[in-house]
Amino acid sequence: MRPSGRTPIELRKLSIEPGFSHHAEGSVIIRMGGTEVLCTASVESRVPPFLKGKGSGWVTAEYGMLPRATHTRGDREAARGKQSGRTQEIQRLIGRSLRAVTDLKAMGEMSITLDCDVLNADGGTRCASITGAWVALNLAFRHLIKMNVMKEIPLIGQVAAVSCGLYEGSAVLDLDYAEDSNAEADANFVLTAEGGIVEIQATAEKTAFLPAQFEALMELAGIGTAQLHAAQLIAVGK
Numbered sequence: 001m002r003p004s005g006r007t008p009i010e011l012r013k014l015s016i017e018p019g020f021s022h023h024a025e026g027s028v029i030i031r032m033g034g035t036e037v038l039c040t041a042s043v044e045s046r047v048p049p050f051l052k053g054k055g056s057g058w059v060t061a062e063y064g065m066l067p068r069a070t071h072t073r074g075d076r077e078a079a080r081g082k083q084s085g086r087t088q089e090i091q092r093l094i095g096r097s098l099r100a101v102t103d104l105k106a107m108g109e110m111s112i113t114l115d116c117d118v119l120n121a122d123g124g125t126r127c128a129s130i131t132g133a134w135v136a137l138n139l140a141f142r143h144l145i146k147m148n149v150m151k152e153i154p155l156i157g158q159v160a161a162v163s164c165g166l167y168e169g170s171a172v173l174d175l176d177y178a179e180d181s182n183a184e185a186d187a188n189f190v191l192t193a194e195g196g197i198v199e200i201q202a203t204a205e206k207t208a209f210l211p212a213q214f215e216a217l218m219e220l221a222g223i224g225t226a227q228l229h230a231a232q233l234i235a236v237g238k
Helices: 085-099 125-146 211-235
Strands: 014-018 026-032 035-044 058-065 111-120 159-167 170-173 185-192 197-204
Touching: 014 125, 014 211, 026 125, 035 125, 058 085, 058 125, 085 111, 085 125, 085 159, 085 197, 111 125, 125 159, 125 185, 125 211, 159 211, 170 211, 185 211
Parallel strands: 058 111
Antiparallel strands: 014 026, 026 035, 035 111, 159 170, 159 185, 185 197
């Protein structure tokens, strides 16, 4: 029995609320169980120096957690004067994931920054960030079409992410904190709606796990991301 009472193939309760931020070109607040992440997409009419004059756009991301997103207060990284290695790794993952489904050339020379701010953390914050960021990015592109800045949405696919793990010997979908902190193995799967793999991060926490067990996690990830992709389409009005 999972601590939450969910079946092995059951996602946490999911909601994606678009338009949460009044000022960003695209925004959502995504809730997966006790994890809540505000994702905003901000458009700028410039690109990084390495892309100037190349007719290509850029999509990047920043990630952060509020001090009391967890059980105990964490220091603001700005107060420490630098980001943690974990923060840098996660925001790079979010950026890579969104660029994998974006036609940067079709954007023209503009940049979109996806800010993913964790309001409450109960496991799976990077996965919720990626899933919510795709919706925020889509909404930002829709805003640009409405403003006659572009004619078509330069997205070539959908991307979402979900965690899976081995908990008490069984493969389970969408780990919450109680499971993640006691899992024998955990993995984050970033998958497209067409079944493509953008990135997989898998780690044995206690002892090595077997290829057959990894295949079971991969199957669960496909089940979970299919539901997330469907929820994304509803959030953008499709």
